[in-house]
Amino acid sequence: MKKSRASIIGGIAAIAATFVVFVIPFLFIILMAFKDKQQSALRDFSWPNGFHLFENLYEVIKTRNWMMITAFINSSLITVVSVTLLIVLAAMVGFVLARRKTKWNGTIEFLILAGLMIPPAVVPTIWLLQGLKLFGTLHGMILIQVAYNLPFSIILYRAFIATIPRELDEAAVIDGARPLDVFFRIILPLLWPVTVTNIVVQSVGIFNDFTNPLYYLPGNQNATVQLTLYNFQSQFSTAYNLLFTNILLITIPPLIVFMFFNRQIVAGMTAGAVKG
Amino acid sequence: MTASAVPALKMQRRSLYPGWFYAPAAVVYSVLFLAPTFASLYFSLTRWTLFDATFIGLDNFAQFFREPFLIQGLVNTVIYAVITSGLKVVIGMMLAVMLTSQIMARGYLRSVIFFPVLVSTIGVGMTFTVLMHPTLGMINQTLAMIGIQGPGWLVDPKLALFSVALVDVWKGVGLATVIYIAGLVAIPKDYYEAARIDGATKLQNFFYVTLPLSRPATATVITLSFIGGLRTFDLIWAMTKGGPGFASDTVASVIYKQYQAGFYGLSTAGNVVLFILIAVLVVPLTMFLNRKQGHE
């Protein structure tokens, strides 16, 4: 049939185009990670001379006194804790904001939009964190991530909560639920599709955050994975094989998150972002 | 008996939606975001070395606007935001239409397009800096093979900003596509069937059904990517540091350079300027997008 042939041609064209645009850069990263230092310095798209991935990996991990291990632990800790907090806090705000109409709603929504728009004032924040004894601590970093990413999460949640019938809350109240029961046992489980979106978007964002840890989390013992990229791109020389091995390595955790939630991302977007 | 005779009975029962649900988020947000933001309003009026702050009134703002590169930075910022959000809307929509149709290898295509979203901006920036190298870069070497002399993507002052914007689109279009897919999936099939009965072609289907009914998704994509574009920093910094010269400076990178130079008050003033710029552009934009939505 003519139509199906056209769609096969279209399909092949799409696969080829996406391959060139999206896959080749990744192949490049992977190939670079397999090369030795001399070959990688040429930065071309060539087959590696010999298999150097494991020695590159070993080199990347052990550099700076095994900094990569510390960095992975720190980044994972920051990501998991702050995403958890974000989900609970944002859903709580979204819940009350969607359900309860008061004269404050306008103000709160303004503050949320402001949070999306206003670039954080870095220096005053450092000054304040220092006063709170949170500067350079993982706790401080986690709270910063929560504060900076709350608005986006709240917006996703609020839109979705508006689609959950209020009668469910009331049924629960009649069943004897207190506000916390309503929230944690009824609403939060129902938010799962948006929670998936939040988990994917926010954990990838926080794990990949570079600027904030650079400012708020100084010190070797506080290194995060993005900062490890600096180990190989210094002012005076770049070890491209190690740099790309590093990029490859730190892309694995977001990839795992993606593979876990791949199917559910669109559902969450439908639920949250689009109905907004 | 009247109601007013028994005021005790008017006692409010506890709300089902207690206000203290705001509290944890409000505390974190106020202390770590709002307070520094308000403090920045003060510090933007000072000469601030981090060690001490001297009040100098509006001098920082005057100085900031005297920055020889600021005007170009402002223009660049708006160009960058418009290009990236515009391309994300157009390409994201096209990809989403493609991915919601009966195309083969849908799973592969969707994963591949979304994948760049997962990679760190810095990683992407470093990778493309290498790929876009004028002579050694893979892009120009490939072009050379077919006899085209590739441009200096990141070193040509006329091109640098656009090159970074392209990479931004490359990295971000996956998210836009997913949002659009979600928007398209939510359009009831009835509309397409009705249009088909009315004899609409595929193209008409797209323009009269898909396009208007995916407006909420468009609003989301535009708002997010436009704000993101105006605030953009990581990618520009990783790829050109605003260069060559000042050719790809945006407000955010100008601010960062002031910060780097230790002009903390000046940098903070720049922050305030950026905030005002974003507010002036984004608030009317969101109002416009939402009003249109209301007509649906």
Added chain:
Amino acid sequence: MAGLELKNIQKTYGKVEVIKGVDLTIEDGEFVVFVGPSGCGKSTLLRMIAGLEDITGGELYIGDKLCNAVEPRDRSIAMVFQSYALYPHMTVYDNVGFGLKLAKTPKDVRDQKIREAARILKMEHLLDRKPGQLSGGQRQRVAIGRAIVRKPEVFLFDEPLSNLDAALRVDTRMEIAKLHADLGATMIYVTHDQVEAMTLADKIVVLDAGVVQQVGSPIELYQRPTNLFVAGFIGSPKMNFVEVTVEVVDGDSITVSSKDVASLRVPATSAGVKVGDKLTLGIRPHDLVPANNGAIVGRVSLVERLGNETIVNLELSSGAAWLAVLEGDQPLRVGESLALAAEPAKAILFDKDGKSLLAPLS
């Protein structure tokens, strides 16, 4: 078990008065239906009893306890919602058992109660399903199961049948009636459907614009409506109305006539009524019979022949549109003129405030 006592209950939202002082006594074990057009405040009243809305003024007693400031969970009530409000993420078993779980009922007791409720409602086979996998009727059943499992003293139903199709609605109606008979609990039921009200209620409360219009048994309301609103609302098809003029007033009857109605003598209290007053005459469509010299004459505008009866739309000469439900099949044609007679004892007169002028019961 408990009855309820509502004393001058009021509800305002801002400046808008929604419930304007309702006094009502509901006996223990009674089945009470709140009926009225949408927006009349019936659901609000129910939600105030449930504790989902604050009471602006007045007092609410459930049993002997003043409940204005009591949390819903402490009112010993259960409620079935129009949309059923089943928790989508829980199985039927967990939906039914949620209240017990919150009350920290031991697991074995809980299990036994859930299975008991499922047995009563014949839904044991549904316990492991999620609400999404159930039909409308099954969901309805689960919602009721969730209510009965907690053995409340008062059941509240908020238009529970309006999302079901017609056939199922009739079945479920009967089941609710049976449930009431079995449990013997107080039930308060909100509907805008007067058929449901008539068939289910021990006592109907007719509400309009936040005011109780009449409280009484279904037959009382049908036969002896206190005002034009109740008369028009109760009964199907709707009662016919026409404006008439008083010709003769004597002790226990009033003779009226109009352009449409030849002189008709209707039993009524005549206190305060004078010759020449304008009144409203109401006659139910079922109470009209064809008669060559009937008092009411109109032109047939539509005929619906159902076989066992014939519904005729008439246009009276004043332009008023009337309905008549005639026995058997009547081969009438559109456009022809039809004369109808009414049994005067079943006609009702209303004064100009809409109050009915019913003769006292003998």
Added chain:
Amino acid sequence: MTKTKLFALTGASLLGLMMTANAVNAQQSGYLSFLIDNGPQSVAVAEAWVAAYTAKNPDVTIDIEVRPGGGEGDNIVKTRLATGAMADVFFYNSGSLFQAINPVQNLLPVTNEPWQAGIQDSFKSVVSAGGEVYGTPFAPAMGGGIFYNKPIYEELGLEIPKTWDEFMANNEKIKAAGKTAVIQTYGETWTSQLFVLADFYNVLTEVPDFAEKFTAGEAKFATTPAAVRGFEKLQEVYEAGFLNADFGAATYPDGIRMVATGEGAHYPMLTFGIGAIAETVPDHLQDVGFFAQPGDDAATNGLTTWMPDSVYIAKTTAAPDLAKDFVGFIGSPEGCDIRNEAVGATGPYMIAGCELPADVPPAVADMLPYFQEGGHNGPALEFLSPIKGPALEQITVEVGSGIRQAADGAALYDEDVRKQAQQLGLAGW
């Protein structure tokens, strides 16, 4: 060992529990943190020093922290100092950048420490503030000038240029031979400043009081012809088409490789580049020579010199005695020997008793005569004036790639300088 009894907190850093080094009471624990930039030579030298020091003092633990270089690194140093989170001992620039970190308030003075006796006064002057000395040299002194590829010079029979005209004539010949005459690496913008910064000796020969007047706001780059020359030289080499094709994207390591392997003939750079050559292209170390950036008069040919970077002790350190002892070790002849061993010799030391090995690379040998009797040298502007405009590197990229004219660039830089001077609160601005 004459030190207080110390014991190690080995592995404390591995626990990852310590928020900042100074939060731990290090006085008894014998723990130091040492913050350096992430250049491989800095790392190699620091690791060698720490290894040697802890070998002598087994109860001491020193943790090396690494930060980015360049402006980002400046920022981290400032922020950490301001917030009291600085490592005990840290590496940072001397001269104007040193002045910008508010040394009196943030650093521990070492004026009267025993090892300071061996440090040259010219160095002390660039790490002093408020009458106290704070720094100890981290590296040898440097010169800013031009690396050249010896084989190309031999092949084309070229002479070391003493004037700018000779230099341009050489470039012309090299270009005619089909080679890249001048290597520029604007992919890393800091490298673009060299033609301007390394020209400062020539500025001083014509306007000896330029630095004072500049600091006072009386002399400007744009209005001082000798000072504009640096910008003009940048523009001239671009306009003459002497540059490598990928000058806009090439990076410092590329430049180093190119000048060493003969892919290009000249590379304006600081002499610390010798270390990078030794590390990355050791086979070509003997192929690279060095000369000062030529001025207009052969008679006054001389080198613009850079004082070495320095190590400082943060005032917030919990172990000042240990920190001083470690810094003293770095500033001793033994420290120099360890350095020579680790990364080779790159220039003359500022420490008495420090010897260069006999077999120094040719580029170092080329540099030494400028420091010896009869040689001419003068400090770079950043050691004579606290003002250095932060946007210089962007401006030199613009001038060096034809985006902006030299005079215009100089004027723009004056504007940039004004901002910096105001920020420092200097009089006359």
